[in-house]
């Protein structure tokens with residue numbers, strides 16, 4: 046009995062569920078008019094033109110009957126479309142793209158009202174538009190005339206701009222002359238500044254040097270009075286503003302029986318010195334001298350220079366009125382920096 050009922054149901058034809066005949070949906074038409082067997086409902090609904098399905102582009106569009114989908118797609122805001130500029134957009138963005146960005150969109154020139162692609166409009170206005178107002182090409186020569194591009198040739202044909210150009214040339218000539226004399230003045234200034242600079246360098250160099258003569262009277266008394274190892278001391282002199290030196294002379298030699306002259310450094314820092322001592326003879330060509338470059342160590346110290354001239358006391362010409370003259374040139378070649386110490 047149950048089997049028989051099932052078989053009857055199985056083969057009984059029913060209306061498609063999308064038939065709206067008895068529904069509350071208020072459709073104008075009656076919906077799907079197909080009658081189908083129960084087992085083919087699913088197959089039918091998959092092709093039924095009255096089945097409501099989502100828009101293939103976006104569920105935001107809502108549901109549409111399968112049979113109406115084609116009409117919707119044509120105006121679907123989410124359908125991807127290709128613009129003339131080759132970029133793709135969904136429908137709702139396309140309008141904004143065309144209105145604001147797309148280089149292919151035709152836009153009206155505000156001056157001549159002709160239409161140009163957005164990408165070409167700027168060049169049209171800057172270079173071609175006959176209605177755009179432009180300045181006379183001689184504006185930099187003081188022609189203040191302005192008119193639209195199409196009228197400019199007429200102005201150029203009827204106004205002689207050569208006068209303006211000549212005026213500018215005259216002005217430039219005067220200007221150039223002024224410039225020339227300015228350059229000359231600047232050159233003179235820089236030359237005199239250079240000379241001042243050179244002199245300053247020379248002064249600085251001079252500060253590193255000291256030249257003088259030490260004149261010792263009554264020499265024979267000194268020879269008697271100062272035994273070997275004893276010395277006379279010269280006044281102190283200053284080089285480079287603060288560096289003090291003096292000279293010692295041992296009339297009978299410091300250790301040997303030779304005239305010994307010493308340079309004494311009176312400050313602590315290390316320094317390199319070039320010195321020249323000369324015992325001056327009445328006949329300059331017979332003067333004896335010693336020249337050396339020497340580095341003083343840190344601390345006050347003395348550097349001896351043995352003027353080697355055996356038995357020089359007996360040689361005539363070095364003493365004039367019993368006076369001995371020692372010439373000297375001292376140059377500080379390098380200072381190694383000041384410092385202070387505490388014991």
Ligand SMILES: [Zn+2]
Nearest residue numbers: 061063077093
């Ligand atoms: Zn149907």
Ligand SMILES: [Zn+2]
Nearest residue numbers: 100102106121
């Ligand atoms: Zn859609």
Ligand SMILES: [Zn+2]
Nearest residue numbers: 128129130147
């Ligand atoms: Zn575009």
Ligand SMILES: [Zn+2]
Nearest residue numbers: 154156157174
């Ligand atoms: Zn234009």
Ligand SMILES: [Zn+2]
Nearest residue numbers: 181183188190
């Ligand atoms: Zn002009």
